[in-house]
Amino acid sequence: MSDLLERLRGRGWRMTAQRRVVAEVLNGDHVHLTADEVHAKAIAKLPEISRATVYNTLGEMVTLGEVIEVATDGRAKRYDPNAHRPHHHLVCARCGAIRDVHPTGNPLADLPDQERFGFTVSEVEVTYRGLCPHCAAA
Amino acid sequence: MSDLLERLRGRGWRMTAQRRVVAEVLNGDHVHLTADEVHAKAIAKLPEISRATVYNTLGEMVTLGEVIEVATDGRAKRYDPNAHRPHHHLVCARCGAIRDVHPTGNPLADLPDQERFGFTVSEVEVTYRGLCPHCAAA
DNA sequence: CGCTTGACTTAGACATTGTCCATTGTAGGA
């Protein structure tokens, strides 16, 4: 079952049906759902779950570092349960499909000092864009 | 004056006071304003300019490739007049300050074939995050 | 077990960001 759920239990969370369902919906690989997509899938399992609870629960998971917020387009944020293995994203410009990718090399090392403007740089986020096999064929 | 304005004129744009003002507001380096920030600055020069016109004009500039849309946070898109020199971004996680940066190396080359899942990858976008000198001092 | 209580959920109002449309205005050529 859900690793995510186990970790949350271990953090002293009160276990409610709503939180269980949100965690279940987020289970899996290459999962990058918007809050409203999570809500829709959650409703299928627990019809009375509210939008506010989905937003609250996702926000808490992010705060705990168990879920990552990803903003690949200028639209809705996406929620990514793959929080414990650093990775980047490959996005289809046409259909929006998103895959986790693990580039070689360290982009942080590619930013020279004189390009840092005195910033303390701690993090880097890489988004590759292109066409997925299906969209490229069309 | 505005290079941007010159290029737009060259593309056969009808020159209106509104378009002139939007182009003026976007003039400069390291400029990454939201649509509503552009609107606020535009109003200071031309009080009757409407929000819809600012959105329209920005959208047209993006379509023409004279301005880039940047989505560094999950909030409002930002509009970047630096469209003719490829670059990436360095963002202060605290105050939101954004600088253009030019990393060495090519991140596209760092994505191995087996990490491409059959995608045709054409573009890569890198966002560095950290603290600007001012925020790091506080 | 069945209370108690503070944490959780809910519905819906509200905020922000962005899009669309019908109407009015005007830049630029004839």
Place this chain on the structure above:
DNA sequence: TCCTACAATGGACAATGTCTAAGTCAAGCG
């Protein structure tokens, strides 16, 4: 100067996200 196609405007609407007041319930305790 006049015409007209293109542009600007205000406001309705849509999508996403935040907040609050009131009701509900998980879980620790007697």
